[in-house]
Amino acid sequence: MSKFYITTPIYYVNARPHIGHAYTTIACDTVARRQRMLGADTFFLTGTDEHGQKIERAAQAAGKTPQQYADEISAEFRKLWQRMGISNDDYIRTTEPRHKKRVQELFRRIRDNGYIYKGTYTGQYCVSDELYVDGAQPGDPCPTCGRVTETVHEENYFFKLSAFQDKLLALYANPDFIRPETRRNEVISFVRSGLRDLSISRSTFSWGIPVPDDPRHVIYVWLDALANYITAIGFGSSHAGAQEAFKKYWPADVHMIGKEIVRFHCVYWPAFLMAAGLPLPKAIIAHGWLLFEESKMSKSRGNIVRTETILDVLGADALRYFLLREVVFGQDGSFSFDALVQRYNSDLANGIGNLASRTLTMINRYFKGEVPYPSHAESEKPAHGVVRDKARMVIAECSQAFTDYQFSSALESIWIRLISTVDRYIVENEPWTLGEKQDDESRSRLATVLYTSAEALRIATALAHPVIPDATARIWEQLGLGDIKKFNLNTLTWGQLPQGTKLGEVSPVFPRADKSAIERMQQMEEQQRGPAVEESPTSAAPAAPAPATAAPPAATPAAATNHEGKITIDDFAKIDLRVGLVKVAERVPKSDKLLRLEIDIGTEVRQVLAGIAEAYAPETLVGRKVVIVANLAPRKMRGLESNGMIVAASLEGGKPVLASFLEDVPVGARLK
């Protein structure tokens, strides 16, 4: 029996799960389900990445311990995958003891093999990406996310990445190791330009796995996170069972990732493994990003589409089908509620759903719910042969497309080549007219048409099962075939539907969605976004909703009624922005972040609470002019009422910076 080991990236717990995470997970789940149907001993791993400075800071901002913070978000991911019926075999958390011990073992092996040394690092670091930015100057932006880098100066452990340049280039000579081609080329040119040794420990914060024998340091979060792929299946364990599992499943057949983490997976990870003397994964497949309604997502906006909304209204199969059909895997793709509902109706409700319900209903009506016996002579006629030939072709095409991770081509093949051919075939042969006639020829034609349609439906159902597992399992039962999970996809050929099979109970699998489905989803998302988070009144983007390092970001427009994230001048005019003068500023007791300000806005003096205490000492603010949103509804924080909001630039992982003017402006002046 062959084995197949596939992984998602482990998701960084700085953000709640959104459809970007769901996209990666759905793709992996589809591959895992298909491999199981092909008879492979499949292991599908996902989990959460929970260490690092960013989590430590986010937890602090939320008034929680890092562990509490990680527990909550990790549980949300797990709950979502369960609700979606994701078929992962394990769920690893990097804060689990099994992982920590085994990461230390990996560190030890790399060190014992001579690839780790102690040195001093002075340079720029992007906390958001947990990335060392070589060659950057203080104040330079991160080349990946554009956020301001922070200067770090530390004694660190270094990994001799430079020793692996040639070995990595030799590895990339295999064109299947990194896919798609564009990503492979990027990695090759990055490695060719020269590799510098990598700092793999931090000592300025403590939320991480201690370096073995030197617990003042914690292990670099990416070494910690990447190691999950081996720790989860038993690397470094002393248990015989775990060792056996590791031997059986490693190396991974596929690490599936988003394109933003290609470097970590294609450069650092194989180098760590080589240094530890371990086999390398067989392939790393990078997908593109999900954009929202064509517009580039905005990380700082923090407005993201939640998966739950789509599950509530259309179900998991609808989302799975849409993402894999609509987006060419490897390229960026676009998500919108309109497109989702349109796809759902055209391909699922009117496509496979309608094919199933009309075929099965006619078998019920004309053949008492038993799959008819097609006439041999009739079957040989070209009218029916067309469907059979298409089905054979689609089985082959689909197999190739899935093997190449071209999900959209596979689905296109099933839907455009097979399902639409059967639809046309049914229309042309009018079984409902044949059903009204009693002569032998009409009966045998009717039997052949319905058998052919049902057989094509069976084949489409088997092929589509990994993508839309729920609906296809139900169609399979309605066809009278029992549990689809027991079907071996390798054996799929035309003509296996047993004649005389008693159908199961027929019911629609994809009821049509009307326009209100779109509105409902938009409203649910809007309600979710709700008011700004307490403690961060100055910032439109509180600490939490930044995208995970390990997942593709997604974004939504600011309001459901607009188009492509734009507002009208009238919308903007609703916001009353005014110049105010700070008269009083003081700390709010028991809060690290909040200041209480009294601000003169010309017509009155307002009490405003602002989450800027970490960036501004109260005494530096008195007499300073600021911009305030004057018509914001009052909010209570820590028992105090805040009447308005101060405008500040929000820097990820950095401190807020108040908006101000170079020229002098009178108090109360309106900004427009």
Ligand SMILES: [Zn+2]
């Ligand atoms: Zn960055």
